[in-house]
Amino acid sequence: MARIVVITSGKGGVGKTTTAASLAAGLAKAGHRTAVIDFDVGLRNLDLVMGCERRVVFDFVNVINGDARLHQALIKDKRLENLAILPASQTRDKEALTPEGVERVLEELRQDFDYVICDSPAGIERGAHLASYHADDAVVVTNPEVSSVRDSDRVLGLLASRTRRAEEGMDPVREHLLLTRYDPQRVKKGDMLSVDDVQEILAINLLGVIPESKDVLNASNAGIPVVLEEDADAGQAYEDAIARYLGEERPHRFLEVERRGLFGRMFGG
Amino acid sequence: MGIADYFRERRSRRNSASVAKERLQIIVSHERAERGGPDYLPMLRQELLEVVRRYVTVDPDAVRVEVERDGPHEVLELNITLPEQSGSEVSTQHGG
Secondary structure, three states, rough: OEEEEEEOOOOOOOHHHHHHHHHHHHHHHHHOOOOEOOOOOOOOHHHHOOOOOOHOOOOOHHHHOOOOOHHOOEEEOOOOOOEEEEEEOOOOOOOOOOOHHHHHHHHHHHHHHOOEEEEEOOOOOOHHHHHHOOOOOEEEEEEOHHHHHHHHHHHHHHHHHHOHHOOOOOOEEEEEEEEEEEEEHHHOOOOOOOOHHHHHHHHEEEEEEEOOOHHHHHHHHHHOOOOOOOOOOOHHHHHHHHHHHHHOOOOOOOOOOOOOOOOHHHHHO | OOHHHHHHHHHHHHHHHHHHHHHHHHHHHHHHHHOOOOOOHHOOOOHHHHHHOOOOOOOOEEEEEEEEEEEEEEEEEEEOOHHHHOOOEEEEEEEO
């Protein structure tokens, strides 16, 4: 029986899709059968970040409407055999995702996969609600920035009250904080909220800290989940976060300013 | 830039993260209090605001309604801030 994991944030542009792509690829790489669904109906993006945009034939809404079977719409990743992607529809009809349809698709995915990753759209409206409703776990993606932290807190409130687990009185959704676009240099200067500050305010388990890194853009330019870029600091930080999600204890890296020698300070950029 | 400016800038910059943290702690605890409370709170707040506005011109955020737990009791706290020229803050509390 699969676990359903929602990647959520409230605020847009904080790294949800990057995180969904890397979490899914990392879990698949670790040997788990993983499906990742793009819930952002109208604005399809996950396919592009994962590099399978040219292979989209059917989408999530086609499956819900019965125009295609689930296995026809699922795109098998070319790099990882355990990984499948269900792309979002580009329809402008906001009602296209129905609660019953979403539930049916998730139930079917639960049978065949170990993890189902739901990439939530921004906001707290219908699409975001449907993406988080069935979640067992939530990864709340947050930037060290006031509006993002506040929105994350709103989202945590919704996870505690408006999910199936909450409504049916089951164990609550397990909430994890993933702090992205972290810049230790600016934290040290006092320009940026530190990981301790954010954790103190949100008070949930810290899954990982992803450093601000050019590798994230480079990877999405190429359509490769950044976690598969083993030399990239952001990729390594995602790999650590995934290992922690799977129960391993790993120290947090990339929290301190890199020490540079005199030479580096004189000639470095 | 003079050396005094340099240090002034350094000091004000050092503060921006702590200002952010303080502001967040206040707004988040405020929003959590509202969230945990009964569903009628926003409506109650809105209607109180309308009543107050029949007599005094106040900001939309002049009326604050919070429910706090105090042991077995729930305390409904109403805070209405009047504009400065018409006197100081009026505060009413009801336990129940």
